[in-house]
Amino acid sequence: MPALIAKDVLERAQTFLQDPDAVRWPILELATALNDALLEICLVKPSACAETVILNLQPGTLQKLEADQAQFLRAVCNITSAAEAPRAAGPAITPIERDALDNQIPGWHAAATYPRTSLVQHVITDPMNPTDFYVFPGNDGTGRMEAMVAVTPTLITIPGDPTDLASYTDEIDLNPVYKSVLIDFILYQAFAKDMQLAGSSQRAMAYYQSFMTKLGARRQIEAVATPDTT
Secondary structure, eight states: OOOOBHHHHHHHHHHHHTOTTOSSSOHHHHHHHHHHHHHHHHHHOGGGGEEEEEEEOOSEEEEEOOTTEEEEEEEEEEEOOSOSSSOOEEEEOEEOOHHHHHHHOTTTTSTTTSOOBSSOOEEEEOTTSTTEEEEEEEEOSOOEEEEEEEEOOOOOOOOSSTTOGGGOOOBOSSOGGGHHHHHHHHHHHHHHTTTTSTTHHHHHHHHHHHHHHHHHHHHHHHHHHOTTOO
C-alpha cells in the first residue's frame, strides 16, 4: 500500500474547504491540525500507533515505558538473548488480574516474599496509568520481553517556507487507511476557527463526529477480526 504523504492529505483538505489558494485557511494552520490529528488518533485508538518492541526490564515489579511509548498494549513473550537478531523467544507471558495476585500472594512485590528472576510469567496493567505496568515475578533487572505498545507518532515537519504545499513531503506515521480520518479532524479544526459564522459550528461538530465514528467503527472491525477474540 502506498505511503501516506502529508502533502496529499493537506491538498485533499483544501479541496473540501474550497480554498485551493490557502486564503482563508493557511497551509500552516492545516499542517498544525494534521499534527493534532495524529496525536488524537493515538489517544483515542492506541492500536493505530501499535508497534512490537523489545523492552529492557527494570529491577522490581514496577516497569515504565520509554518516553516515546504512549501505552502498554500487550505482552508477548520473554526474550532470552541480548542480541537483537535473530529473535530469541522464550516462554510466553500472560496477563493476570491484580486482585488475584494480591489475594494469593499478598507480598508479591517484595523480593523476600517472591525471589526476583529474569523471566516474566505474568503482567498486570491498569488503564488509569497506561505507561506503567507490573511484572510477576519481580524482575532482577536483566530480563527482556517482547510486547506491543502504542508509540507516539512522529509529527510532520513544518518546512522553512510553511506556505509551500509541495514542501510537505513527510510520510505520515499511520497506515494509509486513516487518511479520511485525518481529513475529518483537519476540517473539524478548520471550521472551528469560524464558530462565529452561521453554520460553521454545525459543520465543525459534524466532522468531529465523523472522525470519532470512523475510529469507533475501526475498533469494532478489529475486534471481530482478532483471531484470539473469545
